[in-house]
Amino acid sequence: MKIAVIGLGVLGASVARSLALAGAEVTVFERTAPLAGTTGTSFAWFNAHSKNPRPYHDLNVAGMAEHAALEQRAGVAPPWLVRGGNLEWAEDSAGAERLAGATAELIERDYPVHWIGREQARELVPDLRIPAQVGEIAYYPTEGHLYPALLMARLWGEARENGAVLRCPATVTGLSATSSGARVELAGERTEFDAAVLTVGRWTEDLTAAAGYRVPLADPDAPGSVTVGLLGYTEPVPARLDRILTTPRLNARPDGGGRLIVQGLDLDAEADPADPPAPDGPHARELCRRLGELLAGTEGARLASLRVGQRPMPADGLTVAGFLDEDARLYSIATHSGITLGPLLGRLAAEELCTGNPSEQLAEFRPQRLIGRTDHPKLEPARFAGQQ
Incomplete structure (x- = not known):
């Protein structure tokens, strides 16, 4: 089979790898550069909690297992996954009630989470500064963070070794299903394939609409919406942190070399893709102030x-x-949880493309539920904490 993959983030690299391993002839079209989209600006939190309804939770649990399976397979690449766990707490009664309900739901689903005290939390993170009113802390031991570039190195490296070809820069200007396959159009060029896979992230709605099968997305450019968020990348700091912290005022995780990534979800209301803030402006100063309150060793960060x-x-x-279509020529993948789900979705999509057999794991997530919808259901920001 000749298959086009459009977009080279984690999802595109994973699909290309799985297809190439299955013997398909794969051509990847990337407009600017690998990691140029969402993959390159992600908090990269590896998890399956606060993922509802249940089928979505189960899909993310399977996504976590797929990373473990990939780690066990032979392959030379730096480790991309750090399973340091995640610590979470609440600082007021409303937050405590929400956190208690969320952990109870996860315990019922046999998802690893338990309550620990202040002393045990400091054993895990010696430099942690815990507010005086916080008594119990939720600990998710199997969660962690990824280094997206290292995951991409593994996925795309193996795709390339197995024959996948990258065309970059290459802007796809048109896409359509034909009687015998899929047609990919670039400026002054048309190429025929047996099928095409769209892994273009926030550009999914535009490209699927051009193909005649519009899959609606929440506006990725809307200032202050659930689709945008600020991510701060610190200079190296002498703080001991080897896991994720998700707290009411600040989320933080290591980024290698003593650097940290920080995120204050309430500040996202002022995030505007058209007007990115300065790294030394008021938003940056506020993130650094909160970091100093959270971790010793970050003063002056x-x-x-x-x-x-x-x-x-x-x-x-x-x-x-x-x-997207009844003749199985055009395949689309779009998700908020691409970091956690990438390797799994890549494998399942490749199996469906190569065998024609539908995956039961994807039965609840077909694009047909959205194609043609003109309304955008209201999305609750709390459901999408963190960029994953």
Whole structure:
């Protein structure tokens, strides 16, 4: 089979790898550069909690297992996954009630989470500064963070070794299903394939609409919406942190070399992709102030960069994965949880493309539930904390 993959983020690299391993002839079209989209501006939190309804939770649990399976397979690449766990707490009664309900739901689903005290939390993170009113802390031991570039190195490296070809820069200007396959159009050029896979993140709505099968996304450019968020990248700091912290005022995780990534979800209301804030402006100073309150050793911390991340968010907040057309020529994947789900969605999509057999794991996530919808269901920001 000759298959086109459009977009080279984590999803595109994973699909290309799985297809190439299955013997397909794969051509990847990337407009600017690998990691140029959402993959390159992600908090990269590896998890399956606060993922509802249940099928979405289960899909993310399977996504976590797929990373473990990939780690066990032979392959030379730096480790991309750090399973340091995640610590979360609440600082007021409303937050405590929400956190208690969320952990109870996860315990019922056999998802690893338990309550620990202040002393045990400091054993895990010696430099942690815990507010006086916080008694119990939720600990998710199997969660962690990824280094997206290292995951991409593994996925795309193996795709390339197995024959996948990259065309970059290459802007796809048109896409259509034909009687015998899929046609990919570039400026002054048309190329025929047996099928095409769209892994273009926040550009999914535009490209699927051009193909005649519009999959609606929440506006990825809307200032202050659930689709945008600020991510601060610090200069190296002498703080001991090897896991994720998700707290009411600040989320933080290591980024290698003593650097941290920080995120204050309430500040996202002022995030505007058209007007990114300065790394030494008021938003940056506020993030650094909160970091100093959270971790000893970060006094005087400065941001090397402050970026506006843009999340690809299908209109109902759930993953999209499946054929757009009845003849199985065009396949689209779009998800907010691409970091956690990337390797799994890549494998399942490749199996569906190569065998024609539908995956039961993707049955609840077909694009047909959204194609043709003109309304955008209201998305609750709390459901999408963190860029994953």
